[in-house]
Amino acid sequence: MLSRVAASFYWLSRYIERSDGILRMLKINYNASQDSVQEFTWAPVLRIFSGHDEDLEAKLESNSRAVLKYMITDKTNPNSILTIITLARENARSVQEHIPKDLWQCLNEYYHTVKATNFDVRVKREDPIGLLDELIKQVMLYYGTAEITMERGQSRSFMNIGKYLERAIQSIDILDVKFGPINNNPNLLTDITYWKYLLLSIGGYELYLKTYRDGLEAQNVIEQVILNNDFPRSVIYSVNNIQRYFDRLRNNSNANTYREISFDIGKLQSNIKYSSVKSISEVGLHQFLTLVKDDLYNIGNSLNEYYFANS
Amino acid sequence: MYNLQHFEKYSKISGVWDEMYNEDSTIRAHYEKVIEYLSKESPDDLSKKEDLAKRLFMTQGITFTVYNSGEGIEKIFPFDIIPRIITSAEWAFVEKGIKQRLTALNLFLKDIYHNQFIIKDGIVPIDIIYSCPHFLREMYQLNVPYDIYVHIAGIDLIRDNDGTFYVLEDNLRTPSGVSYMLENREITKRLFPDLIPNCGVRSVIEYPSILYKNLMSLSPRQISNPTIVLLSPGIYNSAYFEHTTLARLMGVELVEGRDLVVSNHIVYMKTTTGLQQVDVIYRRVDDEFLDPLVFNPSSILGVAGIMGAYRKGNVAIVNAIGNGVADDKATYIYVPDMIRYYLNEEPLLKNVPTHRLSNKDEREYVFANIDKMVVKKTNESGGYGMLMGHAASEKEIEDYKREILKDPRNFIAQPTISLSAAPCYIQGSLQPRRIDLRPYALCGPDGIEIVPGGLTRVALKEGSLVVNSSQGGGSKDTWVLS
Numbered sequence: 001m002l003s004r005v006a007a008s009f010y011w012l013s014r015y016i017e018r019s020d021g022i023l024r025m026l027k028i029n030y031n032a033s034q035d036s037v038q039e040f041t042w043a044p045v046l047r048i049f050s051g052h053d054e055d056l057e058a059k060l061e062s063n064s065r066a067v068l069k070y071m072i073t074d075k076t077n078p079n080s081i082l083t084i085i086t087l088a089r090e091n092a093r094s095v096q097e098h099i100p101k102d103l104w105q106c107l108n109e110y111y112h113t114v115k116a117t118n119f120d121v122r123v124k125r126e127d128p129i130g131l132l133d134e135l136i137k138q139v140m141l142y143y144g145t146a147e148i149t150m151e152r153g154q155s156r157s158f159m160n161i162g163k164y165l166e167r168a169i170q171s172i173d174i175l176d177v178k179f180g181p182i183n184n185n186p187n188l189l190t191d192i193t194y195w196k197y198l199l200l201s202i203g204g205y206e207l208y209l210k211t212y213r214d215g216l217e218a219q220n221v222i223e224q225v226i227l228n229n230d231f232p233r234s235v236i237y238s239v240n241n242i243q244r245y246f247d248r249l250r251n252n253s254n255a256n257t258y259r260e261i262s263f264d265i266g267k268l269q270s271n272i273k274y275s276s277v278k279s280i281s282e283v284g285l286h287q288f289l290t291l292v293k294d295d296l297y298n299i300g301n302s303l304n305e306y307y308f309a310n311s
Numbered sequence: 312m313y314n315l316q317h318f319e320k321y322s323k324i325s326g327v328w329d330e331m332y333n334e335d336s337t338i339r340a341h342y343e344k345v346i347e348y349l350s351k352e353s354p355d356d357l358s359k360k361e362d363l364a365k366r367l368f369m370t371q372g373i374t375f376t377v378y379n380s381g382e383g384i385e386k387i388f389p390f391d392i393i394p395r396i397i398t399s400a401e402w403a404f405v406e407k408g409i410k411q412r413l414t415a416l417n418l419f420l421k422d423i424y425h426n427q428f429i430i431k432d433g434i435v436p437i438d439i440i441y442s443c444p445h446f447l448r449e450m451y452q453l454n455v456p457y458d459i460y461v462h463i464a465g466i467d468l469i470r471d472n473d474g475t476f477y478v479l480e481d482n483l484r485t486p487s488g489v490s491y492m493l494e495n496r497e498i499t500k501r502l503f504p505d506l507i508p509n510c511g512v513r514s515v516i517e518y519p520s521i522l523y524k525n526l527m528s529l530s531p532r533q534i535s536n537p538t539i540v541l542l543s544p545g546i547y548n549s550a551y552f553e554h555t556t557l558a559r560l561m562g563v564e565l566v567e568g569r570d571l572v573v574s575n576h577i578v579y580m581k582t583t584t585g586l587q588q589v590d591v592i593y594r595r596v597d598d599e600f601l602d603p604l605v606f607n608p609s610s611i612l613g614v615a616g617i618m619g620a621y622r623k624g625n626v627a628i629v630n631a632i633g634n635g636v637a638d639d640k641a642t643y644i645y646v647p648d649m650i651r652y653y654l655n656e657e658p659l660l661k662n663v664p665t666h667r668l669s670n671k672d673e674r675e676y677v678f679a680n681i682d683k684m685v686v687k688k689t690n691e692s693g694g695y696g697m698l699m700g701h702a703a704s705e706k707e708i709e710d711y712k713r714e715i716l717k718d719p720r721n722f723i724a725q726p727t728i729s730l731s732a733a734p735c736y737i738q739g740s741l742q743p744r745r746i747d748l749r750p751y752a753l754c755g756p757d758g759i760e761i762v763p764g765g766l767t768r769v770a771l772k773e774g775s776l777v778v779n780s781s782q783g784g785g786s787k788d789t790w791v792l793s
Contacts, residue, residue, distance in 0.1 A: 002570055
């Protein structure tokens with residue numbers, strides 16, 4: 001497979017996964033902003049997706065509609081849904097002859113929905129939850145279509161590696177950002193709503209309730225988001241899948257480069273697998289997450305160099 | 312006699328060949344079956360078909376993108392639902408004429424890049440060749456496989472008021488539009504079920520397989536599965552849709568310049584398993600941009616070193632580099648002479664009479680009769696940089712004359728040919744609009760093959776004579792009857 005084509009599949013998938021993460025996060029946070037029991041702030045969301053622009057955080061953090069506009073339709077924001085879906089579509093377009101027509105049409109529809117001239121106005125006026133649901137549905141449609149139409153070959157492997165890499169990074173970012181303020185405000189450690197919204201934003205609340213009977217506790221949240229093999233948004237689940245789909249490239253790879261990346265993935269996988277909440281606390285959560293994220297970035301860079309021929 | 316609502320408004324343009332009507336306003340025999348079919352449809356049905364056509368083009372992504380202020384706007388190439396019909400006798404003549412012309416043009420290119428007998432024998436003046444920007448010294452004494460330079464030609468034909476075919480332009484570099492020939496037929500199948508077989512329309516579907524077979528045969532390595540690629544400038548090119556379509560239909564890899572790399576005079580593509588040698592490149596990138604080491608050094612569309620690999624014979628490039636010298640509008644004047652010189656035959660397809668403006672007498676004649684002339688730049692295409700004498704204002708003419716005097720070699724003039732007209736479905740009724748015809752000829756080691764059909768371009772604006780898509784033109788399905 002052409003390196004550029006592989007790279008397009010990988011990025012197409014990363015962008016779609018990112019848009020999915022953003023949409024869910026926006027939905028839950030908007031919901032939280034309507035629950036005015038405690039001081040709600042958009043700062044963590046903005047921190048993850050605005051590249052640590054503090055002025056912008058200060059300006060937008062308490063204005064929900066402005067945040068939604070910035071995160072959905074703002075062309076100047078490199079992480080707005082509009083920018084992301086445009087990039088996803090450009091990637092798909094450059095591999096048009098390699099993807100099923102159905103999938104292409106799906107992407108097109110998602111793109112045209114966000115791109116519609118009145119969408120800006122809708123973000124301002126309509127019920128944001130309904131609007132976000134409409135977009136989330138487009139992503140779901142994309143995933144469903146990809147699942148039943150993509151050939152089970154290299155292209156799908158590259159797509160899935162991109163998808164799970166993006167997902168792992170997102171879960172890490174969310175966890176990291178949410179635990180950041182705790183040093184200054186230890187009361188948050190026992191604040192139930194605080195953890196509830198974190199779990200909701202990555203779709204892990206129900207699983208949490210089934211797994212832990214003793215209420216919401218920070219330690220358990222860490223365990224679920226990093227170490228739970230059955231939680232589809234957990235770091236370990238994502239890394240396992242990166243390993244799984246990378247393994248399928250074995251026969252279509254140059255042996256040396258395959259071994260190198262496979263080694264890095266395996267090392268990261270073991271590192272997480274043989275960690276516990278206790279050992280993570282010993283290293284420090286922030287430190288641990290930063291190391292894992294660096295490893296993920298390294299894997300991305302190696303793919304870029306060895307498989308996508310961009311050095 | 313047919314009494315139809317949609318025909319009421321159809322008034323023949325006087326002094327123009329009408330593809331559907333005879334001189335005496337009876338319907339030409341080859342249009343009868345279509346007219347009969349249309350007579351059963353109400354204007355409403357036809358409008359519905361028109362909408363269906365638009366929708367099919369849009370949902371299938373048969374679009375080109377116009378980039379404006381950083382945003383892509385998707386457009387469809389306007390399509391007229393009424394097919395243009397060519398009789399088998401007309402086609403037989405056109406086919407023969409194009410084969411003759413293309414044979415001579417290939418011989419000319421070989422000659423001009425080797426011994427230049429045609430210059431030495433005084434048939435083509437030397438200054439025409441050496442002043443042509445597309446005459447590439449890099450091609451001198453370079454042998455190409457089977458001596459074929461033009462593998463794909465899109466020769467533009469028009470019909471004068473007596474129905475005679477004329478060659479308007481020889482497109483021998485990277486002629487485009489063939490995907491529309493194929494897609495228009497697919498759409499017409501949906502619009503007029505059963506009509507195509509009933510009329511005995513010849514199929515165009517073989518085009519991709521003939522092209523593929525020819526590309527295979529050019530591989531420098533004698534192996535069973537040579538690597539063939541289609542080199543595209545990328546998704547921002549307006550013909551990108553065509554590139555993906557052809558790549559898909561032939562099952563070859565679509566690549567961009569950045570996917571290729573040259574090492575030790577061999578072209579490779581970068582794949583996930585490492586470098587893979589490329590044998591044949593069907594390129595849709597112009598000569599100037601092909602190799603930054605040899606041509607435009609700022610080009611990022613091409614591949615550094617590709618010209619070296621080509622010279623070594625390690626890769627075949629389709630069409631050959633440097634073909635522009637043969638389809639230059641100044642060289643065009645000498646094509647009939649080439650046919651006589653190389654083939655010892657009389658040209659079948661006529662040239663439009665053409666004046667070289669570098670010749671003082673001809674220039675003065677053209678300036679005196681400019682209202683009956685079309686003046687063109689010799690190395691422009693797509694309908695750009697043209698002056699239509701009959702429609703231009705006084706000032707436009709004066710400005711243009713000044714341009715000409717600056718560099719007369721770059722201009723030619725032709726008398727305004729009144730293109731033939733064909734019925735088009737416009738705003739609920741049939742109306743005559745001017746058309747041309749571009750058949751696609753494929754030249755391989757086994758000879759020249761032309762799929763029966765081509766692209767009929769139509770000037771959709773009333774009274775317009777310019778069919779180029781950049782100037783408000785559209786297209787029609789083109790039927791050749793068996």
